[in-house]
Amino acid sequence: MKLQNMRIYKYLTLLALPLTIITSCSETSYKFKLNTSKKVNLGDNAAIKFEQIKGNAIDSVHIYINNKRINNKETSIVINTNDFGVGKHAVTAVVFYPKKSKKLNNSIEILANKKPELYKYKIINTFPHDKNAYTQGLEFYNGFLYETTGKRGKSSLRKVELQTGKILQKIDLNKKYFGEGMTIFNNKIYWLTWQARKGFIYDLETFKKLGEFNYSNSNEGWGLTHSKEELIKSDGTNKIWFLNPNNQQEKRSIQAYTNKVSLEKLNELELINGKIYANYWQKPLIAIINPKNGVVEGIIDLKGLVKEMEKTQRLVDEDDVLNGIAYNPENNHIYVTGKHWGKLFEIELVKQ
Structure with missing residues (x-):
């Protein structure tokens, strides 16, 4: 009887053991x-x-x-x-x-830990500009302006005579693409498209297409410039991307901020004396951005140029906006224009 009771006890113990394990391993609230x-x-x-x-x-x-x-x-x-x-x-x-x-x-x-410095401008020269050009990218190179225009079915790459605005060379983009910003690097033209997540590469002299590339991280293409080592790209947000020019892969990004706010909708870009100059969409202002940390170090107020344009041309508020920055290193002057603007301005910055 004693042996039988011991067997019954062991059997009951074994039955109880899994229940004990389940209870002890039941999820504790974290x-x-x-x-x-x-x-x-x-x-x-x-x-x-x-x-x-x-x-x-x-x-x-x-x-x-x-x-x-x-x-x-x-x-x-x-x-x-x-x-x-x-x-x-x-x-x-x-x-x-x-x-x-x-x-x-x-x-x-x-x-940012300080306010951006404020700049106005002095007009040095005024040149004619094609009113039909929906300007997306602008660059001064070897005495000529290179320009890309946008809108589907109307996007083009151009070489332009500065003094007259005459188009010396031109190719049209495939009608399914909306052309955006461009830059010249190592005798090649890099040209972005807007929402197709694709860019194109052309020979500087012949405008012959050499290749294309895809955006790996950013969703859109807006503005493009370059340093000695990298292509520099905006995507319509507050981000600026740095690309390997050999394979066009986006390596890293910065965000543009003042001491108070993020600067959104960054558009056309130009690298001038080591700083990124950026139009922002639908505002007659240019931000001067430190490429190392994203700090907006300066703001250029160009509202006066809009008023100057309105003396001779009716501007559509949402469309005919300031866009296009080119730099002449020989005289440290900047060329600026706008979408469908009939004028291009050569300006000198005046610090306030």
């Missing part, structure tokens, strides 16, 4: 929090702190800024904002705990 400094100025430190509010011990937490891990085992971090530049930066924590993981999202917005 709760986490990811705190960040919301808005800081460039150069200031910003804090990131992961907190566990509820639950058993976790295995680990990985913390990222813009998908780059910034922690080892620590859960509270102070970052130097100079390492990231201005803009809104994604902060992510991935928490690992028994048989599960959880992702927490937050952000840090870094503003």
Whole structure:
């Protein structure tokens, strides 16, 4: 009887064991929090702190800024904002705990640490410009203007005589594409399209098409310029992309910010003395942007040029806007025009 009771006891114990395991492994409620400094100025430190509010011990937490891990085992971090530049930066924590993981999202917005300097202008010369040109890209090279125009069925690449506005050379883009900005790099013309996520490459002398490329990260093509090492592209947001000229892959980006706001709808670009000059869509202003960190260092007020144009031409507000920046390094002057403008202005900047 004693032996039988022992067998019954063992049998009951075995039956109870899985129930005990299920109970002990039932999911414990977990709760986490990811705190960040919301808005800081460039150069200031910003804090990131992961907190566990509820639950058993976790295995680990990985913390990222813009998908780059910034922690080892620590859960509270102070970052130097100079390492990231201005803009809104994604902060992510991935928490690992028994048989599960959880992702927490937050952000840090870094503003410029000083106001942009203000500039006006002095008109040096006025030249004729084709009123039919819906100007997208403009560049001065070896004494001539090179220009791209937009709209489907009307997009073209042109070589233009500066003094007369005469079109010396021209090709049309396939009618299914909406042409955008262009730049000249190593005797090749790089020309963007708007929403097709595609750009084209042409021979500078013959305008013969040499190739094409796709956008890898940005969705649209707006403005294009270049440095000695990279192509520089806008996409209609506050972002500016830097491309490898050999394969046109987008390597990195910056965001354009003043000490107060993000500058959206950046359009035609020109690199002048190491700074990016950018039109912004539908505003008669040009931003001067630091390519290293995105800080808007200056604003050029060209509202007076719009008034000058309106003396001789009726402008359609939403369409016939300032767009087109070209630079002459020989005299440090800038050429600017607009979509369907009948004039092109050579200006000299005047700091306020």
